[in-house]
Amino acid sequence: MKHDLIIRNATIIDGSGHPAVTGDIAIADGKVVAVGEITGSATRTIDAAGLAVAPGFIDHHTHYDAQICWDPLLTPSSWHGVTTVVLGNCGLGVAPCKPDRRHVAIDDLVIIEGMPRSAIEAGLDWQWESFPEYMQAVTNNGTGINVGFLAPITPFRHYVMGDDAIERPANEQEQQQIGDLLSETFAAGALGFATSKLPVDVGYKGKPVASRIASTPELEGYARRLSSAGGGTIQIALISETGKLSDYETDLLDRLLTASNGPVVWLCLHTDNNDPDLPLRTLAENDALIQRGAVPEVCCRPLIMQFNLNSPFTFAHLDCFGPVFLMSTAEKIVQFKDPEFRQNFRQQLAEPGLISGNIWPYIRVQSSSLDSQQSLVDQTLASIATERGTDPLDLLLDLGIEAELNIDFIFAATNNHETQIGKLLADPRTTIGLSDGGAHADMLCDAGYATYTLGRYTRELGVMSLEQTIKRLTADQAELFGISNRGLIKPGYAADLVLFDPDSVGSPKTPKWADDLPGGNRRMITRPTGIAAVLVNGELLFEQGEYSGALPGQRIVAER
Template identity: 45%
Template structure:
């Protein structure tokens, strides 16, 4: 019997958590048709001797909605053995969108995803208005990997309510209209919906993202709409205080579970350096919901971000910083020099309102001003002590002296590896949060799949290879109820990765490149040890080289 593809002689780690075993895998018409000893002929053969053959990894949390307009390879996520990714998370996206609200959608992306206006204007082609048209346009351009399309509530609510979406909840009549729009998107193949409650998610001119104004009555109606379709799930950045789960947050998760009957995944679970142990407290509060398919996501590396005050995303929760968003450099410099602004900033930092409030965790990373070059690599706390100045003033003085081009490396969370190891092995927590396409000038967690296998499995021996693969395949698929993917199983879609367990990995820290449209910059993480990535039975990446195939489809 002839096959399209046979992978021979590899150790199969099938995503179930069971022990690996040596076998061949045969593929025909995009699906796995046989696992075992394969004797038939094949159009294409992959020799996997000495390699691990696993289900393609599934990244449940990315923001490639805009990038897919110019990057069908979905980089850097797809370099790391990922064959399916979910976009449209955190209530942020590009559809549905009327022509007269494109400006607002762009500023949402600029503020939340840290892309420049020049990049977005050069890269986005706006071949859609409805969500179904957005899906069709994205898939029509081709994608190297499969895409799960979440309907983000911010553009959805803006489509129906206009500017009022960032000011108030929807009325009962408006909610009915919104449910109709959501239902249309689900019928077109969307995977579910997403939202955000987080105060650092600000949009146009520093106003709240429209999803943050969603009422519980709305949430209940949207959840019921997803439930009626009987597939997919819900993602929500639920913590109004980052990484701290409050009673109202738990109540909202319970409502979403009850009204939808579908999986719910929530953010953001981090062990904040400023609040050690907060992640475990959050898990304890919501642990009872795992029985209903409700899981948080976390990252696998110490959470370091690169930040500046040109796009002051890190300080978005502080009201005084609202005036800094989307302003010319000279306006920002005047604001940062203002005595009243500095007084408020110092008070906010002293009272712990900022995500990171210890100036020992802010390191001066880069500056254009030659006078600042000797300070690179030093912390703001150290520089302030040397100057005999307040750290808040020193931080702002450094920015002003460099025309707000200074960049800082900030240690945000997960710096305690013992606590991070506990999180990665806790069955109530899921591994994900790659965030590809978002915060592109600040961070890149897109290499988490290969980092997990290289650092935590091979070097630290925190968990077995089989358990790690399960964490990033079948468990990740379960976050949205993605069907017939995440396992090596006869009849399932042939999404497969072949990797070298002796070399697989990625760097602890990403690096900055200028490969976006209009010369824009982003952080990337490169993969090591990934031999082949197969999507729907077609070889997409062969030892890091794209084969030209773009077989990705919408998953649900």
């Protein structure tokens, strides 16, 4: 039998967690047809001697909902060997959306995802109104990698409730309408739904995003809709304090589990700068809930945010910053001079939360437009404040005002303790993710989470074996999100594969700027090392970093 492609002499890590074997992989019609010693011929043969071959990575936490309209390759994720992504996370998205409400979706993306407004307005073609129409538009346009969808609750609430969506819970009639739209979306193949209670999720009009306003009974109703549709996965951005669950949050998870009869993935468990063991205690304290299917999402990388006071998403969870997002640069400068604003900032930062307390040793000056501030680059605000005998909060604002907000800072906010992170990554009760691919484009880029895990935690620190790491990044993700026939290298499964050098695979901790958004706008990206090739549904997408020109991605449809 002649195959389309044979990969020979590979170290095959099949995603099951079993020991790697040396052998060949035969591919035909987009699927793996044989694994082992293969004697047949093929249209093309790749000699993978010295390389590992694994299932393509499955990234279940991305925000490419808008970017997919102008970037069918979904970079940087695909560069790093990701062959399947899930959209709609945290309840954010661009559908459903009525034509006269498009500005609402754009405002949410601009404020939360850190994308320039001009880039979104230039890149979105709005070929849809309903969510099933959006999924079909993505399919019609073609993608380089596979795409699955979660129904994002925020635009569903806006579609039915208008501006009331950010003011109050839905009433009974509105819940019925939203539920009907969700049922239609699940029937069209969405994997589940996503929502948020995260304090930093502030969007349209500088107010909490619409999903944050949904009541617990309202969300339970949507979970029952998912169960009635045949089941699926719920994703919720939940944590209000780094590394721990509140009583409200555990109760909400319990109710969603009961109503949906399916897994609820919640984010996230990061290590706290002042108490790095806290997330490990949270795992132990909530073991019964987790065993029922409340799966915590963990991240391999420090949460390093680059920000300036023109785009202060870092402090979006503080009420005093809500109005700031709607101001011009000149208006922001006036606000930052106001003693009352400074007092509110100081008081709110002192309260327990995602980012709170003494953050100043973890914030450094990254760059400035002023010659007079160049000596401050790479110094922490804590050290500069000590040297000048001033308060670091006042220093932050004063430096920004002095530079007319053209001064950038870098903040190692959470997840700075590798020993504890390694334990979280290896714990089978957690799921590895939180790449946020497509989001926070002006602050960070964690789309290389898989290559970073392989390079840092597997090769350098030995936290997990190569086989176990691959399982965590592939088969485990597919199972959690109901993605069938992917995540393993075995006959009959889709030939989504990544070829990499185990001795060099990795990605940098710090991203770089790229001016490749629509209109020449910029975003942060990371490039991988050690990735030799990426195949999607049996077709080469990248080889030695070169794009093949193909768009072999498929839409992932829930099988219920």
